[in-house]
Amino acid sequence: MSWSEELRKILRRVRGKPGSPADDGMEGGVSCEEAAERLFEWLDGELDPDEAAGVGEHLETCARCYPVLVFERSFREAVSRAAEGTDAPESLRASILDALEAEDERPEE
Amino acid sequence: MELTVAPRVPEIVGAQAPKHTPHAVYPDSIVTQAKVSRDTFEAEALPEMDAVYRFALRLSRDPDRAEDLTQETFLRAYRNRDSYTPGTRARSWLFTICRNLFLRGQERSRRHDEIVADVAKKDPRHFSREATVFVQARDRDPEGAFWGEIVDARVMAAIDGLPDDFREVVVLSDLEGLPYAEIAEVLEVPVGTVKSRLFRGRRILQEELYEYAMEEGIIGPSTPSDTPTAEKPSP
Numbered sequence: 001m002s003w004s005e006e007l008r009k010i011l012r013r014v015r016g017k018p019g020s021p022a023d024d025g026m027e028g029g030v031s032c033e034e035a036a037e038r039l040f041e042w043l044d045g046e047l048d049p050d051e052a053a054g055v056g057e058h059l060e061t062c063a064r065c066y067p068v069l070v071f072e073r074s075f076r077e078a079v080s081r082a083a084e085g086t087d088a089p090e091s092l093r094a095s096i097l098d099a100l101e102a103e104d105e106r107p108e109e
Numbered sequence: 110m111e112l113t114v115a116p117r118v119p120e121i122v123g124a125q126a127p128k129h130t131p132h133a134v135y136p137d138s139i140v141t142q143a144k145v146s147r148d149t150f151e152a153e154a155l156p157e158m159d160a161v162y163r164f165a166l167r168l169s170r171d172p173d174r175a176e177d178l179t180q181e182t183f184l185r186a187y188r189n190r191d192s193y194t195p196g197t198r199a200r201s202w203l204f205t206i207c208r209n210l211f212l213r214g215q216e217r218s219r220r221h222d223e224i225v226a227d228v229a230k231k232d233p234r235h236f237s238r239e240a241t242v243f244v245q246a247r248d249r250d251p252e253g254a255f256w257g258e259i260v261d262a263r264v265m266a267a268i269d270g271l272p273d274d275f276r277e278v279v280v281l282s283d284l285e286g287l288p289y290a291e292i293a294e295v296l297e298v299p300v301g302t303v304k305s306r307l308f309r310g311r312r313i314l315q316e317e318l319y320e321y322a323m324e325e326g327i328i329g330p331s332t333p334s335d336t337p338t339a340e341k342p343s344p
Contacts, residue, residue, distance in 0.1 A: 030206060042309060043215050044282065067251050071243045074253035081285040082264035088162035091298055092176050096158065096183045101127060104147065 025064075028057030035065050039072060145190040152188055153199045160285055161203050167280040168211045179213075182207040201291040204281065242315040246328060255328040260317055263333045267317040268310060275310030282307055 025032050035058040041047050042055045058068045111327050161182055166175035186193070193202055246253065268279060281292045282303075290306075293300045323327040 040311070041304070044289070044307075066249070068243055071246070071251065071253035075256045075311070075318075078256035078259060078288075078318075079264055079268070079279075079283045079314070082261040082268075083163060084261075086163050086166065087159040088179060089176065092162065092179060093158060096155075096180050099180060099184050100147070100150075100187050103184065 025062070026058075027062045027065075028054040028059075030054045030058040032058070032062060032065055035059055035062065036068070039069065040064075043069075043073060043076060129238070130274055145193055145195060149195050150190045150193075153195060154183065154190075154193075154203060157200045157203050158183070160200055161207055163284065164204055164280060165207055165211070167268060167276060167284070168273075169204065178207055178210055181210050185210065198291060200285070201287060201295050204285075204287075204295045207298075208277070218235055241312070242319045246319060250328055255322045256318070258327045263321055264318065267314055270317065271310055271313060275306055275313060278306040279301055279310040279314060283311075 028035075030038075035055055038047060038051070038055045039059065042052060042059065045052075047055060059065050158179065162175060162179045164324060165182070166180035168171060169175050169178060182203055186203055189206075193199065243253075246255070268276060268284075271279060275295060281287045281295060282289070287295070289300050289303045292303045296303070319328070
Protein backbone atom coordinates (compact mmCIF):
# COMPACT_ATOMS: atom_id res chain seq x y z
CA MET A 1 0.00 0.00 0.00
CA SER A 2 1.46 3.37 -0.99
CA TRP A 3 1.88 6.17 1.54
CA SER A 4 -0.94 8.16 -0.05
CA GLU A 5 -3.36 5.26 0.27
CA GLU A 6 -2.20 4.80 3.84
CA LEU A 7 -2.88 8.46 4.53
CA ARG A 8 -6.35 8.25 3.02
CA LYS A 9 -7.09 5.24 5.15
CA ILE A 10 -6.07 7.14 8.25
CA LEU A 11 -8.09 10.18 7.16
CA ARG A 12 -11.16 8.02 6.69
CA ARG A 13 -10.72 6.54 10.14
CA VAL A 14 -10.13 9.87 11.84
CA ARG A 15 -12.68 12.06 10.11
CA GLY A 16 -14.76 9.27 8.90
CA LYS A 17 -16.98 8.41 11.82
CA PRO A 18 -20.33 9.71 10.70
CA GLY A 19 -21.53 12.19 13.27
CA SER A 20 -18.07 12.83 14.74
CA PRO A 21 -17.03 16.51 15.05
CA ALA A 22 -14.53 16.14 12.19
CA ASP A 23 -17.21 14.72 9.92
CA ASP A 24 -18.38 17.87 8.17
CA GLY A 25 -19.29 16.06 4.95
CA MET A 26 -17.16 18.51 3.01
CA GLU A 27 -14.01 16.48 2.36
CA GLY A 28 -12.02 17.95 -0.51
CA GLY A 29 -14.21 21.06 -0.31
CA VAL A 30 -16.95 19.09 -2.05
CA SER A 31 -20.32 18.04 -0.60
CA CYS A 32 -21.41 14.40 -0.58
CA GLU A 33 -24.22 15.27 -2.97
CA GLU A 34 -21.86 16.85 -5.47
CA ALA A 35 -19.42 13.97 -5.16
CA ALA A 36 -22.24 11.49 -5.83
CA GLU A 37 -23.30 13.45 -8.89
CA ARG A 38 -19.75 13.60 -10.23
CA LEU A 39 -18.79 10.04 -9.34
CA PHE A 40 -19.12 8.58 -12.84
CA GLU A 41 -17.47 11.58 -14.46
CA TRP A 42 -14.61 11.24 -12.02
CA LEU A 43 -14.23 7.50 -12.69
CA ASP A 44 -14.40 8.16 -16.43
CA GLY A 45 -11.65 10.80 -16.20
CA GLU A 46 -13.97 13.48 -17.53
CA LEU A 47 -13.46 16.21 -14.93
CA ASP A 48 -10.95 19.01 -15.31
CA PRO A 49 -7.90 18.62 -13.05
CA ASP A 50 -9.06 21.05 -10.32
CA GLU A 51 -12.51 19.58 -10.04
CA ALA A 52 -11.14 16.04 -10.26
CA ALA A 53 -8.79 16.72 -7.35
CA GLY A 54 -11.58 17.94 -5.05
CA VAL A 55 -14.04 15.22 -6.00
CA GLY A 56 -11.29 12.60 -5.79
CA GLU A 57 -10.25 13.72 -2.33
CA HIS A 58 -13.84 13.65 -1.17
CA LEU A 59 -14.53 10.18 -2.56
CA GLU A 60 -11.31 8.74 -1.17
CA THR A 61 -11.63 10.21 2.31
CA CYS A 62 -15.35 10.48 3.08
CA ALA A 63 -16.49 7.49 5.11
CA ARG A 64 -19.92 7.55 3.50
CA CYS A 65 -18.86 8.06 -0.11
CA TYR A 66 -15.81 5.82 -0.17
CA PRO A 67 -17.80 2.55 -0.07
CA VAL A 68 -19.92 3.76 -3.00
CA LEU A 69 -16.74 4.49 -4.93
CA VAL A 70 -15.35 1.00 -4.27
CA PHE A 71 -18.67 -0.55 -5.27
CA GLU A 72 -19.01 1.43 -8.50
CA ARG A 73 -15.41 0.84 -9.46
CA SER A 74 -15.86 -2.88 -8.99
CA PHE A 75 -18.95 -2.78 -11.24
CA ARG A 76 -17.14 -0.84 -13.97
CA GLU A 77 -14.20 -3.23 -13.93
CA ALA A 78 -16.52 -6.22 -14.30
CA VAL A 79 -18.26 -4.62 -17.28
CA SER A 80 -15.13 -3.60 -19.15
CA ARG A 81 -13.55 -7.00 -18.54
CA ALA A 82 -16.58 -8.81 -19.93
CA ALA A 83 -15.94 -7.69 -23.51
CA GLU A 84 -12.24 -8.46 -23.56
CA GLY A 85 -11.21 -10.98 -26.12
CA THR A 86 -14.12 -10.38 -28.47
CA ASP A 87 -12.28 -9.80 -31.72
CA ALA A 88 -13.28 -9.72 -35.34
CA PRO A 89 -13.13 -13.21 -36.88
CA GLU A 90 -10.06 -13.84 -39.06
CA SER A 91 -12.27 -14.61 -42.05
CA LEU A 92 -13.81 -11.16 -41.74
CA ARG A 93 -10.41 -9.52 -41.73
CA ALA A 94 -9.51 -11.34 -44.93
CA SER A 95 -12.75 -10.48 -46.63
CA ILE A 96 -12.41 -6.79 -45.74
CA LEU A 97 -8.93 -6.72 -47.23
CA ASP A 98 -10.30 -8.40 -50.37
CA ALA A 99 -13.08 -5.82 -50.54
CA LEU A 100 -10.59 -2.96 -50.32
CA GLU A 101 -8.50 -4.60 -53.02
CA ALA A 102 -11.56 -4.88 -55.26
CA GLU A 103 -12.39 -1.26 -54.51
CA ASP A 104 -8.97 -0.16 -55.77
CA GLU A 105 -9.55 -2.02 -58.98
CA ARG A 106 -12.89 -0.37 -59.64
CA PRO A 107 -12.74 2.14 -62.50
CA GLU A 108 -12.84 5.78 -61.33
CA GLU A 109 -16.32 7.25 -61.37
CA MET B 110 -25.11 20.86 -46.18
CA GLU B 111 -22.72 23.24 -44.53
CA LEU B 112 -19.17 22.83 -45.57
CA THR B 113 -16.47 23.59 -43.11
CA VAL B 114 -12.83 23.24 -43.88
CA ALA B 115 -11.08 22.92 -40.58
CA PRO B 116 -7.54 24.27 -40.49
CA ARG B 117 -4.92 21.68 -39.75
CA VAL B 118 -4.11 21.85 -36.10
CA PRO B 119 -0.57 20.90 -35.23
CA GLU B 120 -0.33 17.77 -33.13
CA ILE B 121 0.45 18.62 -29.55
CA VAL B 122 1.03 15.81 -27.15
CA GLY B 123 -1.72 15.71 -24.57
CA ALA B 124 -3.83 18.32 -26.36
CA GLN B 125 -7.34 17.70 -27.64
CA ALA B 126 -7.05 16.11 -31.04
CA PRO B 127 -8.72 17.99 -33.90
CA LYS B 128 -12.25 16.82 -34.50
CA HIS B 129 -13.33 14.95 -37.55
CA THR B 130 -16.42 16.34 -39.18
CA PRO B 131 -19.26 13.90 -38.53
CA HIS B 132 -21.16 14.84 -41.69
CA ALA B 133 -18.22 13.88 -43.82
CA VAL B 134 -19.08 10.20 -43.53
CA TYR B 135 -21.81 10.51 -46.09
CA PRO B 136 -20.79 9.62 -49.58
CA ASP B 137 -22.38 12.74 -51.03
CA SER B 138 -20.40 15.21 -48.98
CA ILE B 139 -17.92 17.37 -50.77
CA VAL B 140 -14.71 17.45 -48.90
CA THR B 141 -11.68 19.43 -49.83
CA GLN B 142 -8.89 17.69 -48.07
CA ALA B 143 -5.69 16.01 -49.00
CA LYS B 144 -5.89 12.53 -50.43
CA VAL B 145 -5.60 9.77 -47.90
CA SER B 146 -3.53 6.94 -49.27
CA ARG B 147 -4.35 3.26 -49.01
CA ASP B 148 -1.30 2.88 -46.76
CA THR B 149 -2.51 5.58 -44.37
CA PHE B 150 -5.95 4.03 -44.30
CA GLU B 151 -4.52 0.60 -43.59
CA ALA B 152 -2.23 1.96 -40.89
CA GLU B 153 -4.86 4.01 -39.07
CA ALA B 154 -8.26 2.45 -39.77
CA LEU B 155 -7.58 -1.26 -40.03
CA PRO B 156 -6.19 -1.62 -36.48
CA GLU B 157 -9.65 -0.56 -35.29
CA MET B 158 -11.32 -3.58 -36.88
CA ASP B 159 -11.80 -5.45 -33.60
CA ALA B 160 -13.29 -2.38 -31.94
CA VAL B 161 -15.65 -1.77 -34.87
CA TYR B 162 -16.68 -5.42 -34.89
CA ARG B 163 -17.39 -5.35 -31.15
CA PHE B 164 -19.40 -2.17 -31.54
CA ALA B 165 -21.35 -3.65 -34.47
CA LEU B 166 -21.96 -6.83 -32.50
CA ARG B 167 -23.37 -4.95 -29.53
CA LEU B 168 -25.48 -2.73 -31.78
CA SER B 169 -26.94 -5.53 -33.84
CA ARG B 170 -26.74 -8.36 -31.28
CA ASP B 171 -26.19 -10.68 -34.20
CA PRO B 172 -22.74 -12.00 -35.23
CA ASP B 173 -23.64 -12.32 -38.93
CA ARG B 174 -25.08 -8.85 -39.06
CA ALA B 175 -22.05 -7.55 -37.14
CA GLU B 176 -19.70 -8.98 -39.76
CA ASP B 177 -21.71 -7.40 -42.56
CA LEU B 178 -21.79 -4.09 -40.74
CA THR B 179 -18.06 -4.16 -40.11
CA GLN B 180 -17.28 -4.97 -43.72
CA GLU B 181 -19.65 -2.29 -44.97
CA THR B 182 -18.18 0.22 -42.52
CA PHE B 183 -14.65 -0.33 -43.79
CA LEU B 184 -15.75 -0.22 -47.39
CA ARG B 185 -17.63 3.06 -46.83
CA ALA B 186 -14.76 4.46 -44.83
CA TYR B 187 -12.31 3.50 -47.56
CA ARG B 188 -14.40 5.10 -50.28
CA ASN B 189 -14.63 8.25 -48.19
CA ARG B 190 -11.16 8.12 -46.75
CA ASP B 191 -10.42 11.63 -48.00
CA SER B 192 -12.88 12.93 -45.43
CA TYR B 193 -10.66 11.57 -42.69
CA THR B 194 -7.83 13.68 -41.30
CA PRO B 195 -4.87 11.39 -40.75
CA GLY B 196 -3.63 11.29 -37.20
CA THR B 197 -7.05 12.02 -35.71
CA ARG B 198 -9.45 9.64 -34.06
CA ALA B 199 -10.03 6.91 -36.58
CA ARG B 200 -12.03 4.92 -34.07
CA SER B 201 -14.82 7.41 -33.53
CA TRP B 202 -14.90 8.19 -37.26
CA LEU B 203 -15.44 4.48 -37.98
CA PHE B 204 -17.98 4.11 -35.15
CA THR B 205 -19.97 6.99 -36.62
CA ILE B 206 -20.08 5.31 -40.02
CA CYS B 207 -20.95 1.96 -38.47
CA ARG B 208 -23.79 3.41 -36.43
CA ASN B 209 -25.20 5.33 -39.39
CA LEU B 210 -25.22 2.14 -41.43
CA PHE B 211 -26.86 0.26 -38.61
CA LEU B 212 -29.56 2.89 -38.15
CA ARG B 213 -30.20 3.13 -41.85
CA GLY B 214 -30.58 -0.63 -42.05
CA GLN B 215 -33.09 -0.90 -39.30
CA GLU B 216 -36.35 0.85 -38.91
CA ARG B 217 -36.38 2.35 -35.46
CA SER B 218 -39.84 1.41 -34.38
CA ARG B 219 -39.91 3.77 -31.48
CA ARG B 220 -38.52 7.20 -30.94
CA HIS B 221 -36.08 7.92 -28.18
CA ASP B 222 -38.63 9.67 -25.99
CA GLU B 223 -40.90 6.68 -26.04
CA ILE B 224 -38.08 4.34 -25.09
CA VAL B 225 -37.12 6.55 -22.18
CA ALA B 226 -40.75 6.82 -21.08
CA ASP B 227 -41.10 3.03 -21.21
CA VAL B 228 -38.04 2.45 -19.12
CA ALA B 229 -39.20 5.02 -16.59
CA LYS B 230 -42.62 3.39 -16.44
CA LYS B 231 -41.11 -0.04 -16.03
CA ASP B 232 -39.15 0.99 -12.99
CA PRO B 233 -39.02 4.59 -11.80
CA ARG B 234 -36.03 3.73 -9.62
CA HIS B 235 -33.84 3.85 -12.71
CA PHE B 236 -34.18 7.59 -12.60
CA SER B 237 -33.24 8.03 -9.01
CA ARG B 238 -29.94 9.71 -8.31
CA GLU B 239 -29.37 7.23 -5.53
CA ALA B 240 -27.03 4.32 -6.06
CA THR B 241 -29.96 1.96 -5.56
CA VAL B 242 -28.16 -1.32 -6.10
CA PHE B 243 -25.44 -0.17 -3.76
CA VAL B 244 -28.06 0.51 -1.11
CA GLN B 245 -29.60 -2.92 -1.65
CA ALA B 246 -26.31 -4.79 -1.61
CA ARG B 247 -24.63 -2.73 1.08
CA ASP B 248 -25.19 -5.12 3.96
CA ARG B 249 -24.19 -8.25 2.12
CA ASP B 250 -21.42 -7.17 -0.19
CA PRO B 251 -20.45 -3.54 0.39
CA GLU B 252 -17.40 -3.76 -1.83
CA GLY B 253 -19.35 -5.13 -4.77
CA ALA B 254 -17.15 -8.23 -5.03
CA PHE B 255 -20.11 -10.03 -6.59
CA TRP B 256 -19.76 -7.97 -9.78
CA GLY B 257 -16.54 -9.81 -10.43
CA GLU B 258 -18.23 -13.19 -9.89
CA ILE B 259 -20.79 -12.74 -12.64
CA VAL B 260 -19.72 -14.59 -15.77
CA ASP B 261 -18.72 -12.38 -18.67
CA ALA B 262 -21.35 -13.89 -20.96
CA ARG B 263 -24.08 -12.83 -18.55
CA VAL B 264 -22.70 -9.29 -18.39
CA MET B 265 -22.70 -9.12 -22.19
CA ALA B 266 -26.24 -10.50 -22.33
CA ALA B 267 -27.36 -7.81 -19.91
CA ILE B 268 -25.69 -5.15 -22.06
CA ASP B 269 -27.42 -6.58 -25.12
CA GLY B 270 -30.71 -6.31 -23.24
CA LEU B 271 -30.39 -2.56 -22.73
CA PRO B 272 -32.58 -0.29 -24.86
CA ASP B 273 -30.64 1.00 -27.92
CA ASP B 274 -29.96 4.50 -26.62
CA PHE B 275 -28.49 3.26 -23.38
CA ARG B 276 -26.66 0.32 -24.95
CA GLU B 277 -24.77 2.58 -27.33
CA VAL B 278 -23.33 4.81 -24.62
CA VAL B 279 -22.48 1.94 -22.27
CA VAL B 280 -20.66 0.10 -25.07
CA LEU B 281 -18.79 3.17 -26.27
CA SER B 282 -17.78 4.25 -22.77
CA ASP B 283 -17.38 1.11 -20.70
CA LEU B 284 -16.29 -1.34 -23.36
CA GLU B 285 -14.43 0.88 -25.80
CA GLY B 286 -13.30 3.62 -23.45
CA LEU B 287 -14.27 6.59 -25.63
CA PRO B 288 -14.31 10.00 -23.94
CA TYR B 289 -17.75 11.63 -23.60
CA ALA B 290 -16.94 14.20 -26.28
CA GLU B 291 -16.20 11.49 -28.86
CA ILE B 292 -19.30 9.53 -27.90
CA ALA B 293 -21.31 12.71 -28.41
CA GLU B 294 -19.83 13.01 -31.91
CA VAL B 295 -20.55 9.42 -32.82
CA LEU B 296 -24.14 9.61 -31.59
CA GLU B 297 -24.66 13.20 -32.73
CA VAL B 298 -26.09 14.24 -29.36
CA PRO B 299 -24.91 16.80 -26.77
CA VAL B 300 -22.39 15.71 -24.12
CA GLY B 301 -25.06 16.23 -21.45
CA THR B 302 -27.19 13.59 -23.14
CA VAL B 303 -24.24 11.20 -23.15
CA LYS B 304 -23.83 11.73 -19.41
CA SER B 305 -27.47 11.17 -18.54
CA ARG B 306 -27.82 8.12 -20.81
CA LEU B 307 -24.66 6.66 -19.35
CA PHE B 308 -25.93 7.22 -15.84
CA ARG B 309 -29.25 5.58 -16.58
CA GLY B 310 -27.74 2.82 -18.69
CA ARG B 311 -25.35 1.81 -15.93
CA ARG B 312 -28.11 1.88 -13.36
CA ILE B 313 -30.33 -0.38 -15.47
CA LEU B 314 -27.40 -2.71 -16.03
CA GLN B 315 -26.69 -2.83 -12.32
CA GLU B 316 -30.29 -3.68 -11.51
CA GLU B 317 -30.24 -6.50 -14.08
CA LEU B 318 -26.97 -7.97 -12.89
CA TYR B 319 -27.87 -7.61 -9.25
CA GLU B 320 -31.09 -9.55 -9.83
CA TYR B 321 -29.13 -12.21 -11.68
CA ALA B 322 -26.55 -12.42 -8.87
CA MET B 323 -29.38 -12.93 -6.37
CA GLU B 324 -31.05 -15.63 -8.50
CA GLU B 325 -27.78 -17.48 -8.94
CA GLY B 326 -26.90 -17.21 -5.27
CA ILE B 327 -23.74 -15.23 -6.09
CA ILE B 328 -24.94 -12.74 -3.56
CA GLY B 329 -26.67 -14.21 -0.55
CA PRO B 330 -30.20 -13.47 0.59
CA SER B 331 -30.63 -10.62 3.02
CA THR B 332 -29.92 -11.67 6.56
CA PRO B 333 -30.16 -9.46 9.61
CA SER B 334 -26.61 -8.54 10.54
CA ASP B 335 -27.34 -8.83 14.24
CA THR B 336 -28.26 -12.52 14.10
CA PRO B 337 -26.60 -14.13 17.13
CA THR B 338 -24.17 -16.91 16.44
CA ALA B 339 -25.88 -20.28 16.47
CA GLU B 340 -23.94 -21.97 19.16
CA LYS B 341 -21.97 -20.73 22.06
CA PRO B 342 -18.92 -22.71 23.01
CA SER B 343 -19.75 -24.88 25.98
CA PRO B 344 -17.92 -23.98 29.14
